[in-house]
Amino acid sequence: EVQLLESGGGLVQPGGSLRLSCVVSGFTFSSQAMSWVRQAPGKGLEWVSSISGSGSGGSTYYADSVKGRFTISRDTSKNTLYLQMNSLRAEDTAVYYCAKDMWRFDYWGQGTLVIVSS
Amino acid sequence: EIVMTQSPATLSVSPGERATLSCRASQSVSSNLDWYQQKPGQAPRLLIYGASTRATGVPARFSGSGSGTEFTLIISSLQSEDFAVYYCQQYNNWPRTFGQGTKVEIK
Numbered sequence: 104e105v106q107l108l109e110s111g112g113g114l115v116q117p118g119g120s121l122r123l124s125c126v127v128s129g130f131t132f133s134s135q136a137m138s139w140v141r142q143a144p145g146k147g148l149e150w151v152s153s154i155s156g157s158g159s160g161g162s163t164y165y166a167d168s169v170k171g172r173f174t175i176s177r178d179t180s181k182n183t184l185y186l187q188m189n190s191l192r193a194e195d196t197a198v199y200y201c202a203k204d205m206w207r208f209d210y211w212g213q214g215t216l217v218i219v220s221s
Numbered sequence: 222e223i224v225m226t227q228s229p230a231t232l233s234v235s236p237g238e239r240a241t242l243s244c245r246a247s248q249s250v251s252s253n254l255d256w257y258q259q260k261p262g263q264a265p266r267l268l269i270y271g272a273s274t275r276a277t278g279v280p281a282r283f284s285g286s287g288s289g290t291e292f293t294l295i296i297s298s299l300q301s302e303d304f305a306v307y308y309c310q311q312y313n314n315w316p317r318t319f320g321q322g323t324k325v326e327i328k
Contacts, residue, residue, distance in 0.1 A: 147320075
């Protein structure tokens with residue numbers, strides 16, 4: 104059974120940093136592309152970042168809104184996907200979902216809430 | 222960036238009726254389009270990928286069609302569990318973009 108479990112969300116001040124984690128199971132993590140998608144309160148879905156599988160060189164992709172501030176990475180020994188978020192802004196407030204990425208987001212975690220506020 | 226526009230924003234439908242949701246891309250995305258369903262407090266769920274292929278476990282009352290810039294999601298006979306928000310998403314170009322969503326509500 105495929106499972107994804109995010110953690111690491113919380114309240115952070117503007118300009119601060121946070122690292123989100125997503126522990127996965129039920130599939131071969133190292134070869135699978137993964138993504139982060141966020142949803143601001145009461146708003147729609149926004150793709151944030153993706154990382155390709157090992158077979159595709161682990162390439163990374165970012166939305167313009169987070170480029171230069173967020174970094175996606177993976178630790179295959181821990182079956183864990185990360186999103187390092189720096190220089191956080193109020194507009195980064197959202198539920199962050201990790202998703203297994205087959206060009207379609209076929210499995211999602213339950214999400215972790217990030218609130219950026221003073 | 223490819224802009225995805227969904228219509229209508231809200232669709233009021235009675236149980237058992239047919240619902241037709243539209244998604245338009247600002248430029249061609251070929252058939253590289255997915256549909257997702259999201260219920261309050263839940264993560265999105267993949268319904269349709271490649272514009273017309275139902276994901277595993279998705280009932281046959283859901284069907285997708287279209288290519289290029291015009292796409293349609295049809296729910297043939299709405300059940301109570303189908304009242305939710307539906308999003309389209311293109312993966313033809315980076316950045317991947319979602320439509321703003323269509324809320325299907327009980328009439």
